[in-house]
Amino acid sequence: MSLNINTEGTAATILSERVAHKRYITVWDRTTQFDDGRIIQWDIVGHDSPYPTFVVVFTYNTKTKTTCLLKEYVQGTNEIKYTCVAGSYDRRKHRYIEETVEHELSEEARLKGGTYINLLPKTHSPDGISELKWGKNRFIPFLCLDPVKDDTPMARDAEEYMEVVHDVAVDELRNIITRAEMMLPSVQTSWMALEYLKEQNLL
Template identity: 30%
Template sequence: MEVFEIIKLSHTSKRSASRKLVFMSQCTGTQLVTHYIHGSNNENKNNFEIIDEKTVYSGWRTIVQRKVRMRNNKVVDFDLVGVKTGDSAVLIFAWDTKSKTATLIREYMPASNRILWGLAAGLVEEKHDNHNTELAARHELEEECHLKNGKWIPLLHQPTAMDKYSTTTIQCYLVLDPEKEDNPKALDEEEDIEIIPGVTIPEILRWVNNGEMNLVGGFGCLLAIEKLRELGEYP
């Protein structure tokens, strides 16, 4: 509904409304922009029109070439990176309220050829009850941290874009007091992960600052730390 309320603004407000919509589209993918494009024929010249889109590579990752008419009417080609099994992913920050520590992972990152700190994370796929986000997150926490249950708190009002050129969106969760899983689901074949419990927030902030954690993991950690402050779990 918010899309159409913005479209109905007066002529003097349309430019600012357009900026707001563009910002929101970067957080939610192309769906909101598409609604706006089709919501008002008079404003098409101020929006981003997807003219053509095709998959040019399809392995585990996909490359989609998208042709877009920009607001200045120029036509631009973009190469977008996706994942074959779905366009959603999850991050999970596990917190022990008694010890005031988190469980993180150290994982091999093939692009940088390094082992970096990170959070339990993974894709939301068809096998997760037809792309159920929280179920996917529960599975990933079990697989990568050997933890289950606990109190689950989503950290975003809606999934956000992973990157400017990625079609994947991410939802982040804070889990309070998960329990140990003695018979966890197996890791994926390509994963090399070490589980590290008892991690303090000052350690996490240092690793984020020193570039020892991947960017997405750092984003999830900062969201979780802010929520922990809000809950009185961290000063």
């Protein structure tokens, strides 16, 4: 058997799906069938919203060659971890995906402006990158070149508990990742951003 990479959300046939629980997070009871005939039930977790679910934004100052990270409270494991700027693509208040980037940069990192680059490969599903094996959420990774300080930032959500860390060098970023101190969507976005910056001779 040879399994082909599938990022389209069609790797198995979904036979049925129902909501088992819903509050901030939704849990679905899903039944799927593989090509070999096996039928399996799963618990799937995520937000009950269209894809992509959220954005992750890696900022980069081309003059200082540094990034801006957050130290943020992670409720699932009750930890403080490093993250990039990230937030939900809420179609009730965001007209398009880049507006989510703009709002989250202002709210979380107190930054504005810059050049936005969507890092999702053109061959990939536009729904975004899957966050977790058992999770339904998908995200779009972005690079923001040369944002500046926002003197009138947008308000953060009530539950957000974070500290902004400016001027993080690329070598220190790599150390943070290898010390396992960064959340995985931020690791994915950082890796893709660094590869883009290397290709553009910006590192």
